[in-house]
Amino acid sequence: MEEIIKSIVLGICSGGIYALIAVSYVVIYKSTRVFPFSQAAVLIIGAYIMWYCTIAWHIPIWLGFVITCAGGAILGMFVERAFMRPLVGQPILAPIVVTLSLMLFLRGVGILMGKGDVQGFGESFLPVGAWQFGFLHLPKIQIYAFLLCAVIIAALILFYQKTRTGLGMRVVHEDHVVAQNLGINVKRIFQYSWIISCIIASIAGMLLGNIQGVGLALDANGIVAIAAVLFGGLESFSGAIVAGLTIGILQMLTIAYIAPLLPGETTMMVPFVFLLLVLFIKPYGLFGLVRIERL
């Protein structure tokens, strides 16, 4: 029983970052209906920018945070303008192949940035240490990362609900043609989506880099988050949050109960078995939109 509660609490903590990554996928999918596999590699880039700022160049942490966000924004803008916009209107395969190749391209950039090594933040920029509640041993770094994720997701949802641009993004999600007819600049909205998503992904990347060490292995988190997005439904923020936490809990339960029984990287494999089950049973996810097609 203790073990289960421990796994669930720790799972929720690590699931916060999965939820954040899942949200970064959802932002783009919602408006452009292209699934951005490349966001998995943006995590690496974000983590390395933060690493260079704080460790290599000794820039204050808050400024490093701002620079990382700016780097993510520029990356998103560039990717959308250079690679995604020419493919608007192409069959679904073209953007998928581009985002997949982009994932490997950014991975290559990551190798060059890290010179092939795993780098650690010498000292964490989030508080270290742990709180002790009875038998629960909660690392502070996880809690703060979770809180930061929650704040960012809340801010994003407020942005979608309260601002004019957010309203435009919701309209674009409904229908591109209708949005165009209403005078919304759909291309601009696509660009905003990529920028927001890349900023979110780089923030998630630097949080993960702080916890796991900055290296190429970070994109595994992004790929696991794909399972979360699908479970939650590709178009839903609430789905992404619920599913991100679920995948976090699932991974912790895996470590506690399945990993002793099976060899190898079970934490990577179990989310994908889960994804296959989701696809068999409820392909459009918990809150996904089932689009009814007509001829």
Place this chain on the structure above:
Amino acid sequence: MNINRPCGTFDRNYFQAKELYRTPLRKTLLALFIIAMYVIPFVVGEYGISILTPICAFTIGMLGLQIITGYAGQISIGHAAFMGIGMYTVAILQKYFGFSFWLALPFSGLVAMAVGIIFGIPALRMKGLYLAFATLAAHFVIVYVISNWRSVTNGTDGMYMSRPGVLFGIDFTDDRNYYFLALTVTAIMTYLATNLARTKLGRALVAVRDNDIAAELMGINVGTTKVLAFGIGCFFAGVSGAIGGAYYEYVNVEWFGLDDSIWYLGFLVVGGFGSIFGAIAGAVVWKVMDELSTLVTPLTEALLGGAAFYASAAFSLLFYSLIIITFLVFEPRGISHRWEMIKRSYRLHPFPY
């Protein structure tokens, strides 16, 4: 399937209408091409054969992906893993059951086909992107099973397999003779894939790709067709794995990572969807680029000093992905479309159309 016919060729009977190659010129060119492929190894030597044999193997795999993605329109991000299943099937059958290569070759295709059908079952309920996720999951599950089922697959250490021995007085352990074997299998598989497009099933695949609702209204069982496409495509992948693995006489799970699956899809786009020529062109470009990037590696090392062990890893990633992205942005229909355009402008020469 071939709608653009040379001017002045008409079908006078049903036999002519069914022919794959209609004009004497095309027949001659095809015959010359095949003869050239059989003569080339005597010209290019050991190094050429070491490039040509993998090209043959990857062409078969690419044809399989062309059937799944190009004809049936289903995206597969796990094709390399199915190729790996083919390799491991041969290795396991040879090691534990003492099968000869000849007996193991069809089994490699059939096992990959069975696994492909299992992972293709989600296709019964959904389409497009969702199926891509199913194949992504399939990739991870297959690689996990292979690298951790140590007692059977020897884990990440890889397995040894043997080439076919002497048959009809031909010694296939020789590289050149093995190339002839690979080429013959490739030719047979290409013939099968070309003809598949003209059968009832092939036309059903294309109908499902173009509009699955319309296809269903015309009486095609969309789910079964998609799953069959997966099965056939994975059969090709399995055979390609068997041919490729036996060439190296060794197989390792690291040979089919996620990036290999993505390159498969990417170079299919470079070659061009929906045509056999595109699949072959994609495989050839892929392996030639592979060779180029290994040739350039010493250069990057010279440029970046001694610390280039990471640079070569980064270089191949950057190089391939830039090729694929550039092709998609500037020529989304790939090399085969360009080739068709060249052929047409040659045929219509003085006139623009």
